[in-house]
Amino acid sequence: MSRQLALVTAALASCLVAGRPMAQDAPRLTGPEPFTREQPAPPMQRAITNDVRVTRNYPEQPPVIPHAIEGYALDLNANKCMSCHARKFTEQTQAPMISVTHFQDRDGNTLGALSPRRYVCLSCHVPQTEARPLVENRFTDMDALSEREPVNGRGGR
Ligand code: HEC
Ligand code: HEC
Numbered sequence: 001m002s003r004q005l006a007l008v009t010a011a012l013a014s015c016l017v018a019g020r021p022m023a024q025d026a027p028r029l030t031g032p033e034p035f036t037r038e039q040p041a042p043p044m045q046r047a048i049t050n051d052v053r054v055t056r057n058y059p060e061q062p063p064v065i066p067h068a069i070e071g072y073a074l075d076l077n078a079n080k081c082m083s084c085h086a087r088k089f090t091e092q093t094q095a096p097m098i099s100v101t102h103f104q105d106r107d108g109n110t111l112g113a114l115s116p117r118r119y120v121c122l123s124c125h126v127p128q129t130e131a132r133p134l135v136e137n138r139f140t141d142m143d144a145l146s147e148r149e150p151v152n153g154r155g156g157r
Contacts, residue, residue, distance in 0.1 A: 027134040045129035053096075054128070058142060062124040069127055074120065081121045082114060 032039050049068040056063055072080035084093040102118040103110050118124075 045131040048128045048130060057139065065125050065127040067127075069122075074122060079114075079119065079121070086114070 047068060047070075048066065051066055053066055054064050069081075074080060082098075083089060084095040085098050087097050089095070090097045098114065098118070100110065102114055103112075105111060105115050106117060
């Protein structure tokens with residue numbers, strides 16, 4: 001056994017002895033004990049529907065949905081989202097138009113309409129709720145990171 005592997009094994013063993021999970025911050029995923037005990041479902045969280053578009057955490061992030069979507073059909077026969085976000089309806093609805101990537105197929109061809117691979121909007125765009133995060137979120141915005149960098153006098157970038 002290599003030295004590193006021995007160390008890892010020892011660390012793992014000590015965690016198991018202490019009866020604690022390895023990742024201290026991880027939420028409990030195993031449910032009640034014993035697992036057969038029934039628990040009331042947690043309350044539904046209130047959706048954030050204030051219509052304020054949310055800053056993206058990075059440029060390629062699918063923006064989150066800032067409005068109610070309850071009851072919006074999204075199936076084989078109907079796509080309610082497109083009744084506002086399609087190019088031809090945006091003047092009337094003032095919804096932001098789906099961007100050009102939504103017209104592109106996987107081979108990079110730009111189609112005349114919504115690409116099938118972008119049909120199921122909710123696989124990428126999600127509404128938000130007021131739920132408290134299960135674990136602390138230490139995400140740092142890219143801008144905050146670059147602001148912290150010392151300015152390089154030679155302007156070398
Ligand atoms: C009745 C019109 C309407 C429908 C239907 C609708 N939207 Fe919207 N959507 C809007 C408007 C208007 C905005 C601009 C912000 C606001 O007013 O809520 C918006 C904002 C958004 C945004 C944020 C865009 C950004 O740049 O921040 C996303 C994502 C979005 N909608 C996705 C969806 C999805 C997915 C559906 C279907 C489940 C949907 N919308 C259905 C009108 C609509
Ligand atoms: C495969 C993931 C995916 C699917 C499916 C998808 N989107 Fe997006 N969407 C994105 C990403 C990523 C962005 C941000 C980058 C970009 O514009 O391509 C985005 C951007 C948007 C924007 C903002 C456009 C802008 O210019 O500000 C709107 C509005 C939007 N999507 C609506 C929709 C609607 C409505 C659907 C369903 C018909 C949909 N999207 C399906 C990934 C997706």
